[in-house]
Amino acid sequence: MTIRVATEVVLDQLYDYAVPAELVSKMQPGLRVRVPLGARVVDGYVIEVLAEKGEALDELPLFSGKLAEQSEGRKFKLRYIHSITDDIPYVTANLLKLVTWMADYYCAPFEQSLRCILPAAVRSKSMRSKEQLYVAPQQGEFKLTKRQSELLVEINRVGGGWMRFLTREFSCAPQTIHNLAERGAVTIEPRQVWRDPLANRKILPTKPMELMPEQRVALDTISRLIDLSAQGQKTAPILLHGVTGSGKTEVYLQAIAQVLVQGRGAIVLVPEIALTPQTVQRFAARFGKRIAVLHSALSEGERFDEWHRIRSGAADVVIGPRSALFAPVKCPGLIVVDEEHEPSYKQDESPRYHARDVATVRGAMEGCVVVLGTATPSMESWNNAQSGKYNYTALTARVSNRPMPDVYIIDMRREAAAGQHATMFSAPLMEAIRLRLERGEQAILFLNRRGFANSLQCPECGDVAQCDACNLAYTYHQSDSCLRCHICGGWKHLPSTCGECGAPVLKYTGYGTQRVEIALKKCFPQARVLRMDADVTTRKSSHDELLTIFRTKQADILIGTQMIAKGLDFPNVTLVGVLNADISLHMPDIRASERTWQLLAQVSGRAGRADLPGEVYIQTYSPDHPAVRVAGGHESFETMATRELAERRAGGYPPFTHMVCLTFSGRSEQKTAHAAACYAAALKKITAAVKVSEAAPAPLAKARDRYRYQILMRSTSAIKMVNMLRKLMACQSPGEDVRMSVDVDVVNMM
Ligand code: ADP
Ligand code: ZN
Numbered sequence: 001m002t003i004r005v006a007t008e009v010v011l012d013q014l015y016d017y018a019v020p021a022e023l024v025s026k027m028q029p030g031l032r033v034r035v036p037l038g039a040r041v042v043d044g045y046v047i048e049v050l051a052e053k054g055e056a057l058d059e060l061p062l063f064s065g066k067l068a069e070q071s072e073g074r075k076f077k078l079r080y081i082h083s084i085t086d087d088i089p090y091v092t093a094n095l096l097k098l099v100t101w102m103a104d105y106y107c108a109p110f111e112q113s114l115r116c117i118l119p120a121a122v123r124s125k126s127m128r129s130k131e132q133l134y135v136a137p138q139q140g141e142f143k144l145t146k147r148q149s150e151l152l153v154e155i156n157r158v159g160g161g162w163m164r165f166l167t168r169e170f171s172c173a174p175q176t177i178h179n180l181a182e183r184g185a186v187t188i189e190p191r192q193v194w195r196d197p198l199a200n201r202k203i204l205p206t207k208p209m210e211l212m213p214e215q216r217v218a219l220d221t222i223s224r225l226i227d228l229s230a231q232g233q234k235t236a237p238i239l240l241h242g243v244t245g246s247g248k249t250e251v252y253l254q255a256i257a258q259v260l261v262q263g264r265g266a267i268v269l270v271p272e273i274a275l276t277p278q279t280v281q282r283f284a285a286r287f288g289k290r291i292a293v294l295h296s297a298l299s300e301g302e303r304f305d306e307w308h309r310i311r312s313g314a315a316d317v318v319i320g321p322r323s324a325l326f327a328p329v330k331c332p333g334l335i336v337v338d339e340e341h342e343p344s345y346k347q348d349e350s351p352r353y354h355a356r357d358v359a360t361v362r363g364a365m366e367g368c369v370v371v372l373g374t375a376t377p378s379m380e381s382w383n384n385a386q387s388g389k390y391n392y393t394a395l396t397a398r399v400s401n402r403p404m405p406d407v408y409i410i411d412m413r414r415e416a417a418a419g420q421h422a423t424m425f426s427a428p429l430m431e432a433i434r435l436r437l438e439r440g441e442q443a444i445l446f447l448n449r450r451g452f453a454n455s456l457q458c459p460e461c462g463d464v465a466q467c468d469a470c471n472l473a474y475t476y477h478q479s480d481s482c483l484r485c486h487i488c489g490g491w492k493h494l495p496s497t498c499g500e501c502g503a504p505v506l507k508y509t510g511y512g513t514q515r516v517e518i519a520l521k522k523c524f525p526q527a528r529v530l531r532m533d534a535d536v537t538t539r540k541s542s543h544d545e546l547l548t549i550f551r552t553k554q555a556d557i558l559i560g561t562q563m564i565a566k567g568l569d570f571p572n573v574t575l576v577g578v579l580n581a582d583i584s585l586h587m588p589d590i591r592a593s594e595r596t597w598q599l600l601a602q603v604s605g606r607a608g609r610a611d612l613p614g615e616v617y618i619q620t621y622s623p624d625h626p627a628v629r630v631a632g633g634h635e636s637f638e639t640m641a642t643r644e645l646a647e648r649r650a651g652g653y654p655p656f657t658h659m660v661c662l663t664f665s666g667r668s669e670q671k672t673a674h675a676a677a678c679y680a681a682a683l684k685k686i687t688a689a690v691k692v693s694e695a696a697p698a699p700l701a702k703a704r705d706r707y708r709y710q711i712l713m714r715s716t717s718a719i720k721m722v723n724m725l726r727k728l729m730a731c732q733s734p735g736e737d738v739r740m741s742v743d744v745d746v747v748n749m750m
Pocket of ligand 1: 210243
């Protein structure tokens with residue numbers, strides 16, 4: 001028998017080994033093994049079992065350290081593995097299949113893909129926590145002294161515990177407890193101590209709620225799929241489309257309870273930003289110790305322990321951000337992707353996977369049900385639900401019929417014409433803020449500011465300069481005063497007048513959260529203002545701290561970026577102001593309109609969550625834009641989505657095509673531009689079936705002293721494009737000092 005192994009030393013090169021006869025029957029993918037590598041013996045993981053069981057080579061090894069690629073057709077004597085480290089596989093065979101698929105699909109090195117299921121913290125031996133002595137009281141009659149009897153009563157009262165804890169709690173020496181053990185009154189044994197991220201939190205258990213009629217229908221639909229999958233039938237993913245506050249989470253909880261009864265596990269993905277203590281609390285309150293949390297804020301030790309609790313089966317409900325999708329849950333019955341539309345599910349480094357899409361692939365491989373939940377479906381999932389590829393169920397009302405907030409659209413062109421110096425706060429918004437301060441209620445001001453991607457908008461008429469060929473906002477490149485289209489690579493010089501109304505002044509005036517904070521303090525000196533954006537939340541806990549300050553009403557107004565847009569529930573917030581909806585509306589991004597509507601719907605969901613009714617003010621220069629009209633309740637989501645999909649189809653955009661973005665970066669602008677241009681030319685020659693753009697400067701034209709150029713490819717087949725690329729990459733390197741990255745199903749073009 002031959003096995004292919006990734007070693008701890010070089011994960012990216014696979015080596016083949018022979019398996020001694022006595023280990024052949026135990027061999028399976030995912031096992032951890034000890035193997036010889038050069039003069040050393042190292043840890044490795046079985047990636048693939050190549051030959052049938054039982055046909056071990058019996059000759060002595062002559063060669064090791066052989067590359068997998070070289071093994072085809074060349075006869076070397078393989079070295080034998082030394083031993084198997086543990087009996088249960090470290091990762092499951094399905095997960096190995098998944099990361100192999102992922103490396104292929106996303107054109108990523110296998111090693112980087114493998115790291116998703118074997119993160120460093122999990123493999124590290126130094127992370128293993130020590131065992132400690134655990135004392136468990138026993139039933140029966142024992143001959144004890146008075147002092148010993150008293151101590152035993154105490155130990156019984158607390159139900160046993162760690163030796164260290166008991167000696168401290170009851171002020172006794174360890175020897176006293178050992179004496180109890182000698183008389184059989186307690187047992188003492190070493191046990192592994194799990195570092196528990198939920199320790200020190202008081203969590204009151206909750207029972208399943210009586211469901212609202214729509215929730216009932218949704219759960220029944222999901223239950224049917226769960227039963228089908230339990231019988232081994234394939235099930236398509238289901239889109240759970242429920243407005244904010246409609247009780248999606250309760251539906252997830254009860255669906256999870258159902259798979260647990262069947263002896264299967266569950267994975268719940270939430271956007272990193274929505275993984276608040278409140279969210280975790282809701283799951284822990286229902287499932288207690290069966291919950292494992294995988295969180296970027298965990299210490300390495302906590303991460304190690306949580307992962308191994310999952311692997312051992314001690315925890316079978318996993319909640320976490322996108323990386324939790326790779327948790328070694330043995331037999332998942334349900335994968336929930338909450339807020340499925342969230343762009344943060346796309347990883348922005350290799351492997352550049354989209355957790356929602358990979359979740360559906362894992363679901364298919366594991367034969368489990370995938371629920372995609374959202375108030376604002378992505379066009380991808382909406383299209384799949386419309387075409388019947390996905391199942392669909394909707395929650396249209398908020399729980400207990402709490403009303404949706406009133407939404408007002410403020411036309412900033414009119415505000416400007418009325419002579420307000422109002423680029424930041426319109427008169428109605430000012431008045432609304434003033435009222436909140438007077439009434440002691442709270443307000444959230446939202447500004448989505450992604451610095452570099454500037455569109456060019458006329459302050460007189462609101463017109464935005466667009467590429468006619470692609471129907472997409474031009475990006476203004478300040479460095480060379482050019483307007484560039486990031487789909488086709490087309491460009492033109494900065495015009496001196498507005499193309500629509502002829503007004504001469506045409507400049508982009510931007511402002512960020514910091515300036516808003518200063519201006520707000522000037523207008524309302526008495527207000528307590530809190531700002532939350534990437535600049536102030538870099539510390540591990542500052543995000544939670546700021547939210548706690550706001551929740552406990554130690555601040556009146558919270559200013560923030562999309563960080564504050566979702567998942568948070570503040571009962572005293574009755575006003576949400578969107579300072580400039582146009583920023584995201586005119587991003588040079590095919591999803592600009594979709595994103596804007598999603599953001600507006602999510603921030604609006606922040607207002608009026610409890611007993612106080614809410615108001616939302618949306619400031620915009622484009623009040624007639626469909627995304628704004630839907631948010632204002634002037635158009636239905638279905639109407640907008642139908643039109644948006646028609647436009648995407650006509651333009652050849654996702655979800656009707658796949659887009660691959662190649663980014664070249666280098667210290668020399670000339671070399672980088674040249675490398676990109678050569679690649680674009682070569683790709684165009686291969687086939688006309690794939691649309692390839694000209695090479696052009698990226699929206700983020702320079703970062704960390706490296707110039708950045710991009711090529712965009714579009715085709716109905718992602719695999720076709722990746723294969724094309726692989727062939728080209730094999731024979732043509734991007735050139736010296738130039739790096740190239742491949743982003744399949746690109747979400748953020750930067
Ligand atoms: P969503 O996830 O759709 O935004 P949540 O699950 O957060 O909505 O539910 C909103 C609120 O309604 C929560 O406070 C939740 O406890 C409550 N809730 C959910 N379902 C029910 C129900 N069937 N009966 C009463 N309250 C419910
Ligand atoms: Zn264009």
